[in-house]
Amino acid sequence: MTDTEKTAGENGEKWILRLYVAGQTPKSLAAFASIKRICEEHLAGRYEIEVIDLLEHPQLARGDQIFAVPTLVRKLPPPLRKIIGDLSNTEKVLVGLDVQPSR
Amino acid sequence: IELPKSPTGIRGLDEITLGGLPRGRTSLVVGKAGSGKTLLGMEFLVHGALDFGEPGVFISFEETPGDLVENVASLGYDLNDLQERNLLAIDHVEVSRSDIIETGEFDLEALFIRLNYAIDSIGAKRIVLDTIESLFSGIANTGILRAELRRLFFWLKDKGVTAVVTGESGGTTMTRHGLEEYISDCVILLDHRVDDQISTRRLRVVKYRGSVHGTNEYPFLIDEDGISVLPITSTGLS
Numbered sequence: 034m035t036d037t038e039k040t041a042g043e044n045g046e047k048w049i050l051r052l053y054v055a056g057q058t059p060k061s062l063a064a065f066a067s068i069k070r071i072c073e074e075h076l077a078g079r080y081e082i083e084v085i086d087l088l089e090h091p092q093l094a095r096g097d098q099i100f101a102v103p104t105l106v107r108k109l110p111p112p113l114r115k116i117i118g119d120l121s122n123t124e125k126v127l128v129g130l131d132v133q134p135s136r
Numbered sequence: 137i138e139l140p141k142s143p144t145g146i147r148g149l150d151e152i153t154l155g156g157l158p159r160g161r162t163s164l165v166v167g168k169a170g171s172g173k174t175l176l177g178m179e180f181l182v183h184g185a186l187d188f189g190e191p192g193v194f195i196s197f198e199e200t201p202g203d204l205v206e207n208v209a210s211l212g213y214d215l216n217d218l219q220e221r222n223l224l225a226i227d228h229v230e231v232s233r234s235d236i237i238e239t240g241e242f243d244l245e246a247l248f249i250r251l252n253y254a255i256d257s258i259g260a261k262r263i264v265l266d267t268i269e270s271l272f273s274g275i276a277n278t279g280i281l282r283a284e285l286r287r288l289f290f291w292l293k294d295k296g297v298t299a300v301v302t303g304e305s306g307g308t309t310m311t312r313h314g315l316e317e318y319i320s321d322c323v324i325l326l327d328h329r330v331d332d333q334i335s336t337r338r339l340r341v342v343k344y345r346g347s348v349h350g351t352n353e354y355p356f357l358i359d360e361d362g363i364s365v366l367p368i369t370s371t372g373l374s
Contacts, residue, residue, distance in 0.1 A: 055249060060243070087246055087249045088249070092253060098229070100229055100247040101245075102243060102244075102246045104242075104246065114235055115236045116237045116238075117238045117275075118241060119240035121240035128237070
């Protein structure tokens with residue numbers, strides 16, 4: 034499932050995030066819900082979250098050097114950043130993604 | 137009855153272990169950097185593939201595939217050729233904490249998926265995890281890490297592969313992060329000492345469950361043919 038937002042945000046910087054999961058486990062579902070809420074709140078209109086299920090695409094784990102699940106990878110803007118875990122701590126996710134809170 | 141064994145093809149090692157490593161089980165090879173543990177693991181796979189018809193997987197947590205290929209080329213092993221012939225698969229798992237933040241619960245299922253994918257892609261019967269302790273430098277939550285390592289060693293047994301896990305020698309404990317608690321079937325210690333300019337390498341089978349084995353320390357060499365363990369006990373030498 035890809036959740037794409039067509040229009041770029043105010044300063045046009047498009048965020049590309051990739052969430053690696055392994056099946057629909059509670060941790061993975063919680064991680065997706067968290068990142069979706071955070072992006073809606075702080076990156077509305079300029080983010081894209083791609084979910085990759087490693088059970089279906091095992092060979093994709095190597096590309097972004099994934100060893101833990103869930104792992105969120107910020108592909109854009111550079112530099113590449115990774116957050117491991119169910120993303121339950123919003124502040125840590127914001128710091129990890131280097132997102133300036135919009136409010 | 138004697139435990140089924142997986143011959144290593146390493147000169148002298150199969151003699152002192154009376155046949156090789158415990159088949160379908162996990163063995164731990166411990167040593168400091170430069171003690172020869174990566175080479176021992178790689179030879180176990182190369183001989184497995186070339187001499188015993190058992191393809192192998194090398195999971196490297198430190199050296200890049202390029203380094204691995206280069207380091208053994210001088211021994212006459214062509215790892216690229218082995219990979220092309222699906223006799224060997226190499227996966228480099230990079231675990232650098234610098235760009236990773238942890239928040240909340242996670243597990244290492246992605247690592248399991250990578251190992252499983254590499255094993256199944258070539259029908260591997262052998263696997264080497266070269267210095268899995270690097271995970272400790274990459275993951276802060278050691279509670280989760282230790283639980284997942286325990287799960288991993290059970291998983292390897294279920295998968296029916298003969299595994300070699302390498303570990304760094306520790307100060308107080310045998311390995312820096314106490315891997316010896318998880319691996320009880322076979323433990324081999326590699327030592328490399330330099331006493332008044334004479335460099336001696338020694339190998340000792342510290343533990344080998346269910347099998348008779350030479351418990352002494354055996355000198356070994358690393359030369360252009362790789363590792364050769366000299367069956368004369370080092371005590372017999374002095």
